[in-house]
Amino acid sequence: MPKLRMRQAVAQALEDAMAEDPSVILMGEDIAAAGGAFKATEGLLEKFGPMRVRDTPISEMGFLGAAVGAAVSGLRPVVEMMFVDFTAVALDQLVIEAAKMRYLSRGRLEVPLVLRASAGAGLGFGCQHSQMADQWFRATPGLKLAVASGPQNAYGLLRAAVRDPDPVVVLEPRALYGQRDEVETGEAGIVPLGQARRASQGEDVTLVALGQMVDVALEAVARASWSADVIDLQTLVPWDRTAVEESVRRTRRLVVVEEAPWSGGWGTEVTDHVCGALFGELLAPPVRVTTPDVPVPYSGKLEGRWLPDAGYVVQQVDELLRTGRRPQPWWTEI
Amino acid sequence: MGPEGVGGRQLERRRALAEPVGVYRRMVEIRFVEQQIQVLYEQGHVRGSTHLCIGQEAVSVGVARAARVSDGVTCTYRGHGMALALGVSVEEVLGEVAGRTTGCAGGLGGSMHLSGEAVGLLPTFAIVGAGLPVAAGVALAAQVKGTGAAAVAVFGDGSANIGAFHETLNLAAIWKLPVVFVCENNLYGEYSRINLTTPLEDLAERAAAYRIPGTVVDGQDVDAVSSAVSAALGRARAGEGPSLLEMKTYRYSGHSRSDPATYRPAGELEQWQERDPIDLYAGQLATSGVAGRQELDVVRQEVQQAVANACELVLASPEPPVEEMFRHVLATRALVAREAR
Numbered sequence: 001m002p003k004l005r006m007r008q009a010v011a012q013a014l015e016d017a018m019a020e021d022p023s024v025i026l027m028g029e030d031i032a033a034a035g036g037a038f039k040a041t042e043g044l045l046e047k048f049g050p051m052r053v054r055d056t057p058i059s060e061m062g063f064l065g066a067a068v069g070a071a072v073s074g075l076r077p078v079v080e081m082m083f084v085d086f087t088a089v090a091l092d093q094l095v096i097e098a099a100k101m102r103y104l105s106r107g108r109l110e111v112p113l114v115l116r117a118s119a120g121a122g123l124g125f126g127c128q129h130s131q132m133a134d135q136w137f138r139a140t141p142g143l144k145l146a147v148a149s150g151p152q153n154a155y156g157l158l159r160a161a162v163r164d165p166d167p168v169v170v171l172e173p174r175a176l177y178g179q180r181d182e183v184e185t186g187e188a189g190i191v192p193l194g195q196a197r198r199a200s201q202g203e204d205v206t207l208v209a210l211g212q213m214v215d216v217a218l219e220a221v222a223r224a225s226w227s228a229d230v231i232d233l234q235t236l237v238p239w240d241r242t243a244v245e246e247s248v249r250r251t252r253r254l255v256v257v258e259e260a261p262w263s264g265g266w267g268t269e270v271t272d273h274v275c276g277a278l279f280g281e282l283l284a285p286p287v288r289v290t291t292p293d294v295p296v297p298y299s300g301k302l303e304g305r306w307l308p309d310a311g312y313v314v315q316q317v318d319e320l321l322r323t324g325r326r327p328q329p330w331w332t333e334i
Numbered sequence: 335m336g337p338e339g340v341g342g343r344q345l346e347r348r349r350a351l352a353e354p355v356g357v358y359r360r361m362v363e364i365r366f367v368e369q370q371i372q373v374l375y376e377q378g379h380v381r382g383s384t385h386l387c388i389g390q391e392a393v394s395v396g397v398a399r400a401a402r403v404s405d406g407v408t409c410t411y412r413g414h415g416m417a418l419a420l421g422v423s424v425e426e427v428l429g430e431v432a433g434r435t436t437g438c439a440g441g442l443g444g445s446m447h448l449s450g451e452a453v454g455l456l457p458t459f460a461i462v463g464a465g466l467p468v469a470a471g472v473a474l475a476a477q478v479k480g481t482g483a484a485a486v487a488v489f490g491d492g493s494a495n496i497g498a499f500h501e502t503l504n505l506a507a508i509w510k511l512p513v514v515f516v517c518e519n520n521l522y523g524e525y526s527r528i529n530l531t532t533p534l535e536d537l538a539e540r541a542a543a544y545r546i547p548g549t550v551v552d553g554q555d556v557d558a559v560s561s562a563v564s565a566a567l568g569r570a571r572a573g574e575g576p577s578l579l580e581m582k583t584y585r586y587s588g589h590s591r592s593d594p595a596t597y598r599p600a601g602e603l604e605q606w607q608e609r610d611p612i613d614l615y616a617g618q619l620a621t622s623g624v625a626g627r628q629e630l631d632v633v634r635q636e637v638q639q640a641v642a643n644a645c646e647l648v649l650a651s652p653e654p655p656v657e658e659m660f661r662h663v664l665a666t667r668a669l670v671a672r673e674a675r
Contacts, residue, residue: 093468109457
């Protein structure tokens with residue numbers, strides 16, 4: 001298996017998808033001649049030419065809308081949003097148009113569109129270029145949402161998204177683009193949407209994570225005195241309830257590790273579901289390890305505090321196991 | 335009737351526009367349907383809002399006559415006329431407005447979301463300006479696949495001040511997309527007259543900023559509309575890129591069903607009614623000897639009766655079954671059910 005950086009895995013997925021299906025086209029700012037701001041589309045212009053690999057003006061509403069129109073007309077556009085934050089100025093086309101086209105046409109039209117975007121904190125881009133923004137997408141019926149946690153599922157989720165008949169948002173944690181690992185490509189490397197992955201196996205607690213928090217959870221397990229199942233959800237819409245239930249039924253404790261705000265983060269969905277489905281089987285209340293409800297700070301020291309890290313996860317789980325009660329988040333002491 | 339039956343009927347209705355009397359008939363039909371919708375609203379059969387296009391019939395029918403069925407069309411929530419013109423049937427339009435199974439979206443869309451994919455009409459857009467980039471995308475697909483098809487974006491003057499308009503004209507210009515932008519300038523963006531919102535009278539001038547042709551067209555003259563659209567489509571198909579056509583027209587009613595349009599200056603409506611698109615075309619047909627007044631009167635009566643019959647059929651048809659709302663959210667119904675578990 002080739003060793004690829006995550007950005008190369010993305011480019012490989014796009015190359016394989018375009019070779020497989022001539023209706024796949026790429027659009028985005030600086031994705032063609034420059035190979036992408038994060039080099040996730042490098043070499044594709046040379047391989048597939050300017051008709052299928054298109055640099056766009058800085059017009060997110062315009063080109064995302066054009067992708068919607070192209071998708072209903074038989075193409076499979078993959079749009080790169082350089083920073084997911086920029087989707088804000090194009091949101092109508094995704095959540096109001098693309099997400100409702102199948103519904104309004106009663107299935108006569110479909111929108112096989114992929115929006116892939118770099119996302120998340122950790123690199124000092126400041127509060128307008130560091131959000132995950134998953135909450136903009138996951139409350140909209142008609143969309144799917146996947147989040148990569150490394151080179152393998154960056155490849156596999158994107159391949160699945162391109163083949164999917166519905167609009168799919170794929171978030172690529174920007175801080176992971178340089179991460180290098182062996183990547184299974186081709187059919188065997190495809191990661192079906194809606195399926196979680198167990199990244200480690202243990203007894204005492206289930207850690208549910210996503211994106212760059214998967215590595216944080218794994219690092220916490222490596223340091224801890226307890227053992228844990230680490231479930232990488234991989235897809236947020238639809239998320240794999242079965243995998244989470246199966247694990248929590250065994251460990252009887254749930255901790256969600258999120259790069260998401262305390263209020264309304266995606267983990268609320270997970271804890272709500274588990275409370276409803278496994279009430280009475282839990283040994284302790286579910287815990288969410290999240291970011292505080294504030295914008296992402298620029299200072300390296302503050303951004304490092306803002307993002308959950310392994311030490312914080314260990315501390316929260318330690319306290320949960322010791323007391324059987326839900327620990328307070330760190331910022332309540334400030 | 336299955337989807338193929340519906341599509342076949344829509345195509346047949348579209349072909350009827352090849353004849354001048356067919357054009358007249360369709361404009362009259364749009365007028366009667368809009369009046370019927372007003373009545374249905376007053377009777378409590380229409381929920382939410384509805385937006386009539388009485389006075390603008392020549393634009394809808396002119397565009398439909400010029401476009402091919404393989405060309406994609408995007409249109410606004412003031413779209414009853416455009417849907418009928420393109421070939422969607424009276425039952426499908428009234429049924430959708432009344433939220434019945436006979437509607438083109440089975441009663442799940444409503445007045446603002448009419449569609450007829452067999453004749454190129456994407457579900458009409460209820461967000462101002464949203465249809466423009468989508469039309470550019472339809473054109474992009476035609477360009478990439480080399481199908482020879484084109485796209486038409488129909489939108490109001492209010493759209494000319496939203497970002498999507500400018501982004502799309504720019505994008506279509508640099509990519510030379512086969513798309514025609516048809517602006518229905520009826521002088522009012524919702525309740526505000528254009529001079530209060532826009533620093534120029536002729537929106538076609540905005541084409542110059544994107545180095546594409548911009549033309550002012552008499553939107554009350556159906557022949558003028560279809561000639562202008564045909565020429566622009568010809569240019570688009572020849573690979574010469576997009577055009578902006580500004581149709582000067584007027585809506586006789588307010589913005590939506592709740593708007594009495596008291597903001598209009600006295601006499602403005604009457605002045606436009608003197609150049610009513612249907613009367614104007616009837617006069618042209620009579621003068622050129624294509625159809626006499628008497629023949630057109632018969633057409634008028636036939637259409638009036640047909641609309642009344644369709645309305646009766648619609649009101650006798652049921653509201654959609656509850657399970658319909660769970661269909662067509664995503665490709666796999668199971669996924670929706672699983673999500674809702």
